[in-house]
Amino acid sequence: MTGWHPVKKTRTFEDVLAQIEHRIGADGLTAGDRLPPERQLAEQLGVSRSSVREAMRVLETLGVVSSQVGRGPDAGAVLVSRPDSALTDLLRLHLGLAALEPREVIDARLMIERWAAARAATSRPDTAGLAEAITGMDGARSPEEFVEHDTAFHCALAEASGNRLLAAFMRSLRDSLGRYAVEAVVRLGDTSGLQDDHRRILRAVRDGDPGEATRAVTAHLARAYPALLPDLPG
Amino acid sequence: MTGWHPVKKTRTFEDVLAQIEHRIGADGLTAGDRLPPERQLAEQLGVSRSSVREAMRVLETLGVVSSQVGRGPDAGAVLVSRPDSALTDLLRLHLGLAALEPREVIDARLMIERWAAARAATSRPDTAGLAEAITGMDGARSPEEFVEHDTAFHCALAEASGNRLLAAFMRSLRDSLGRYAVEAVVRLGDTSGLQDDHRRILRAVRDGDPGEATRAVTAHLARAYPALLPDLPG
DNA sequence: CGTTTGCTATGGTCTGACCATACTGTGGTC
DNA sequence: GACCACAGTATGGTCAGACCATAGCAAACG
Structure with missing residues (x-):
């Protein structure tokens, strides 16, 4: 062989993806x-x-860019970091395909929740969101409304852990499981x-007692999912 | 107003997505x-x-369909369930954007690992994959090769927990963190x-001792990530 | 100085064409 | 009849070019 016939193995848009990803890394984009605009990028x-x-x-599906039409500084494809919707779509679709069972998603929720409670109690975060969610549940006039504030409480707990990845995961899990929660x-x-x-969990987080926070969350989840109680590890 | 001018708020491809997702749910597709082929779907x-x-x-990005060119029963868009690559891409890109810190990803890994070990010990799964990975690590001639089999071990452990969602998450975490592991x-x-x-973990799983499995994993991770030891909950 | 109006850059969509691929069926050959 | 070569065809992949809707921008106008 005298020359190298560049065999095309990847699809064109995958090349583009790789180029953009490389550019993100090389130029330190955040x-x-x-x-660049689509037309310019295509030409380049x-x-x-x-x-x-x-x-x-x-990239938009993965929550990495957001496209805005029009003109001006905010128009075009802007890099963002919004993994939440991507994870939610992922879970919802795979649940719809019966490729994931609710049990698996609930298990993941239990795991994150217990971990987040302990971590939140350790880091002594702002607990305003937690208290607000409890107040909202007190005033709820329907199961749907209660679940809405309940979701806010548990997401706030996950965010209080300081781990954005797990907070995003938590929110996606709750969004995917809204029906079951109601x-x-x-x-x-x-x-x-x-x-x-909920009040016991909030108290434990405020007191900075990870052990009590874990126990409180475990008790709470045992009440919410009685069938899973025997399987709770730890 | 006499008529309703249908305001177009969603983009066309989003309508298509909704239609396909609805069809998946309605027709019970798995x-x-x-x-249908792209042209036919467009016409419909x-x-x-x-x-x-x-x-x-x-849909392909989310690991829900896989497109094959050509003709025949295996050609066209086939529904699959492969959340692994989607999660991996998600994590890799957001890590590249510095929107997630390695610490957050590693934390998630610790959490899943401890949970999976306990769950695996409870369910008494097949441990052949675990033993094979350990053998592979024994014969590894480079850090890269060691990490490769180490990843296989920890992914096998996650799969042994019986939760496909968390197993997929585990694989994605490892793939995203390959560099750090080496x-x-x-x-x-x-x-x-x-x-x-690793051998202690395998023994605990085979013996069906969740407590020992958790302790063994915790000890292992404390050795691998010494800086994180004080933060390990439980 | 403020308002209006037209311009322009951007993403969103459509049409139609062509290519590469891989199965399908047909016909010939042994 | 069994096997193989070859044309046919359905499919996704890519391209080119056009047009639309949107939203900022700038010049003209009062």
């Missing part, structure tokens, strides 16, 4: 920076605008026990 | 089923093929201690 890379657009769609509340009927648990 | 939905293709790209092994130098830990 959230808030702008990417020697591909059609369609391929650039498909790459953009992928059913669980309806089945339970009385929510006063859940609220007692 | 992994292995085929979607009254949109251009470009929009269908962008929707396909999103550095850690190089820094550590001697891997015999790690191997002792």
Whole structure:
């Protein structure tokens, strides 16, 4: 062989993706920076605008860019960092495909929740969001409304752990499981026990007692998912 | 107003996405089923093929469909369930954007690992993959090769927990952190201690002792990430 | 100085074409 | 009949070019 016939193994838009990712790393781009316009990017890379657009769609799906039409500093493809919606879509679709069972998602939730509570109690974070969510649940007039504030409470707990990845994961799990959560509340009927648990968790976090926080969360989840109690590790 | 001018708020490909997702739910499609060809789908939905293709790209990014060119039963867009690569891409890109810190990813890994070990010990799974990975590490001739089998070990442990979501998450975390893992092994130098830990974990899982499994994993991770030891909860 | 109006850059969509791939069926050959 | 070569065809992948909607921007105008 005298020459190298460049065998095309990757699709064009994958090349574009790799180029953009490389550029992010090389130029040290971060959230808030702008990417070149689609047409310009297409010309630079020697591909059609369609391929650039498909790459953009992928990046948008992954929560890495956000496209705005129009003109001006805020228009065009801007780098963002929003993994939440990507994770939510991922979980929702795979749940819909019956490729994941609710049990697996709930398990993940239990795990994150217990970890986050302990970590939050260790780091002594701001607990305003937690208290506010409890107040909201007190005033809830329907299971849906209760679950809404309950989700806010548990997401706030995850965020209080200081780990954005797990907080995003928590929010996605809750979003994917909203239906099951409402059913669980309806089945339970009385929510006063859940609220007692929430206050106990908040107290433990405020007191900076990781052990008590873990126990409080475990008790809470055992109440919410009685069938899973025997499986709770630790 | 006499008529309703349908305001277009969603982009066309998002409509297509919603339609496909609805069809998945309505027709009970699962992994292995085929979607209509792009051209036919475009005609059915009254949109251009470009929009269908962008929707396909999103679904492919989320690990929900896999497109094969050509003709025959295996060609076209087939529903799959491969959240691994989607999660890996997600984590890698957000790490590249400095939107996630390695610490956050490592924390998630610690959490999953401890949980998976306890769960695996409870369910008494097949441990052949774990033993094989340990053998592979024994024969490794470079840090990279060691890390490769180490990743296999820890992913096998996550899979042994029986939770596919967390197993996928674990694999993605390892893939995103491959570089750091190699550095850690190089820094550590001697891997015999790690191997002792691995054998202790395997023994605990085989004996069906969740408490010991958790302790063994905790000890292992404390050795691998000494700086994180004081933060390990429980 | 403020307002209006037209301009322009941007993403969003559509159309139609062509290519590469891989199965399918047909026909010939042994 | 079994096997193989070859044309046919359905599919995704890519490209080019056009047009639309949006939103900032700037010049003209009062």
